[in-house]
Amino acid sequence: MVTGGAGFIGSNIVAGLEARGLGRVVVCDRLRDGAKWRNIAGRALHDVIRPEDLPAWLDRHRGAVQAIIHMGAISATTETDVDRIMANNFRLSVDLWTWCARNQSRLIYASSAATYGDGAAGFDDDFSADALARLRPLNPYGWSKHLFDRRVREDLDAGRHAPPQWVGLKFFNVFGPNEYHKAGQMSVVAQVHPVAKSGEAFALFRSHRPDVPDGGQSRDFVWIDDVVDVVLWLLETPRVSGLFNLGTGQARSFLDLASEVYRALGREPSFAWRDTPEAIRDKYQYFTQAEMGRLRAAGYDRPFTPLEEGVSRYVTEFLENAADPYR
Secondary structure, three states: OEEOOOOHHHHHHHHHHHHHOOOOOEEEOOOOOOOHHHHHOOOOOOEEEOHHHHHHHHHHOOOOOOEEEEOOOOOOOOOOOHHHHHHHHHHHHHHHHHHHHHHOOEEEEEEEHHHHOOOOOOOOOOOOHHHHHOOOOOOHHHHHHHHHHHHHHHHHHOOOOOOOOEEEEEEOEEEOOOOHHHHHHOOHHHHHHHHHHOOOOEEEEOOOOOOOOOOOOEEOEEEHHHHHHHHHHHHOOOOOOEEEEEOOOOOEEHHHHHHHHHHHOOOOOOEEEEOOOHHHHOOOOOOOOOOOHHHHHOOOOOOOOOHHHHHHHHHHHHHOOOOOOOO
16 A cells, blocks of 8 residues: 555655565555646556545455555645644554554655754654654644654554554655656756756755855755665565665755756756745755665665766656656
């Protein structure tokens, strides 16, 4: 079962599950009236269900669900309806944790690098209660993810039943195909592509800190195939449980990222500058970089895709394929 299975990360995981032949796959998501359905149009699926039908579906299939990969969430950092965020991001996660514990199904869920807030407490995926208590997310989305991480820690410390394997993944800045339905929340690569293709200058945020140059704001950008590879490795390595960062361990600037889009198109990079909107300026992260030691210590030893290669593949294999840019 992949919740959010028609979304960006979820649909790529579904494709990876199918390619690896890891059994029947069920998607739980809302497709609505947009093009999101195209993210899973090429997949052979056992079932597709709506989130409101999930409790009844799970009750009917007790004992048959090997694992739930819980990617479903309101992921927009600009969402302001906190009740809606809590119902979708926290309450559902608690319910799935409880169901998996009772029915001995494995659970892999999406946490987020947004739990680290402005990074003042670092980016170490220390899962101790004290370390979690030091984190201060900057928006309701990050807080909802952080609250569930803390709930998991509380359940484990209290000796309550847990799924036979459980893993939380703190995703950093993931980019790749099947994110087109996200509109303004798409990765910078997808946003730069049409501007670079037209030969125009792309507008990056101006820095509002004297120690950071314009375009020097940095993130840990991770290619979607690496995310899928980690998830599949976890499914094949049931002994591993824990809360792990999922980035590359190497921060790169937005200027680096955007420049690679131009280069992938054979064009010279060209940029303009605009002020960071005041509504998000005091919550804007200037630097994120995943500490990857814990995932490595757990046994994941495969290399992560260099930024240049990931951007080139995304542009040439997907964004330039106007007829079918989907995986």
